[in-house]
Amino acid sequence: MKIYDTSTRSLVALPERPGPVRMYFCGPTVYQRIHVGNARPFVLSMWLRRWLIECGYDVTLVENITDVNDKIYDAARAEGIASTDLAAQAAAWYVEDTALLGLGRPDVEPLVTETMPEIVGLIEDLVARELAYEADGDVYFRVRDFEDYGCLSRQRPDDVQEQEPNAAKEDPRDFALWKGQKPSEDAHWPSPWGDGRPGWHIECSAMAEKFLGTDFEIHGGGLDLVFPHHENELAQSRGAGREFAKIWMHNGMLQLTGEKMSKSLGNIATLREVVEEWGRETLLLYFMTGLWRNPIDFSIDAMDAAASQVESFRNALRSGGAPSEASPAADSANDAGWQELVAALEDDFNTAAALAIFHGWRATGQHALLRRGLALFGLDGLEVEDAVPPDLAALARARVAARAAKDFDEADRLREQIEQAGWGVRDTVSGFELVRRR
């Protein structure tokens, strides 16, 4: 299994199975409903965990929830509520919305507010090593004393543009590990440097270490986090003597800038709205169409195409017999077929290639393989039908009788009636099939 690693800009092999493979993915800062783009790292991490487990790896996935942050203070103040209440509410929204994807939960979803002792401890380590210093109740990381600073993003510290100068810092490039409480901030925690709250970067270093140990295999997150967030995490943890992450996975951004979507669909941008509008299967399949580290455009056309593909799989499985037909014997007979998928996914988790393989299985009627493959991506159960309303079944039976009597006007009227109810009727060799229209 090879994965593209940001720090070496190359494909890096995972250790021999069973590993372990310990993964830390940066989750969201919670202050509002998450955006559909925020679902990409979540989906990637959950898929990757499923796949690695399938491959026989011992996997642990930690995905944090940042519940202390400037944006939370700002949003709460704007709404006139306590920041801790907003964070708790928005964290619940996040769990609720990502649960709609039907992919399960990460093994651990730590909160910053529950990791304060570890965060403070890590900062104390850095202060003791003189890689951090206190200034007016803040604590800053001494960038110039960490030689490898920039090794992940390949930014040279000297080239970084200086933002708002802060007189308390020794060097404009230094970043905050701990921030003393400001009057406008209603939530704060005690520390050796006074009340305040952690900087954005240190929390991830502390949470990763708390649940995965001082070294782990994969650190993931959005490409926008490479600098400064992950660069700073790396500097803090390595500076404190930890090995930290071996492979850095950064997923590409979901582009939402196209005006076609905002004009035609209104403000469909949050995850839950997208799932409600298109269904979880369509969104998941849409994510499969692009390589995880490339940007993808979110558009109506792309979602329509994904929906059509979902329908084609659904139809194939519908007419492919009951799931119980997928016997172990049939699977082992198709082991060569499965190896195709293994090859595609072991090559940097190429889900687009996997999708093409699925279409091949669909077209050749290899439903046991198809079910097994789709299930990896949370697309199992596609063929599970909604219960047919008895009155529609009666209409369909009446239509069969009308067709037998060559009364096609009546048959078409009945079909129209069924379609009005949101269902479709298909004639089959054995009679008819009623399917929910989507």
Added chain:
RNA sequence: GGCGCCGUGGCCGAGAGGUUAGGCAGGGGCCUGCAAAGCCCUCUACACCAGUUCGAAUCUGGUCGGCGCCUCCA
């Protein structure tokens, strides 16, 4: 200004020095009472300009265009 990523057919998107990606949409056909679903056939490609090579969409250089990040404030 700095550090990177990317430009593939109507659309979405893999691939990566010679060999079909796949899907969606479009056209034609089969099937059907008509449909639906399915199947068959089919049309459009590798931003531009140089170079390396027997051969480049794939390598190199340049041009143009798009995107991400640049330190409390993704």
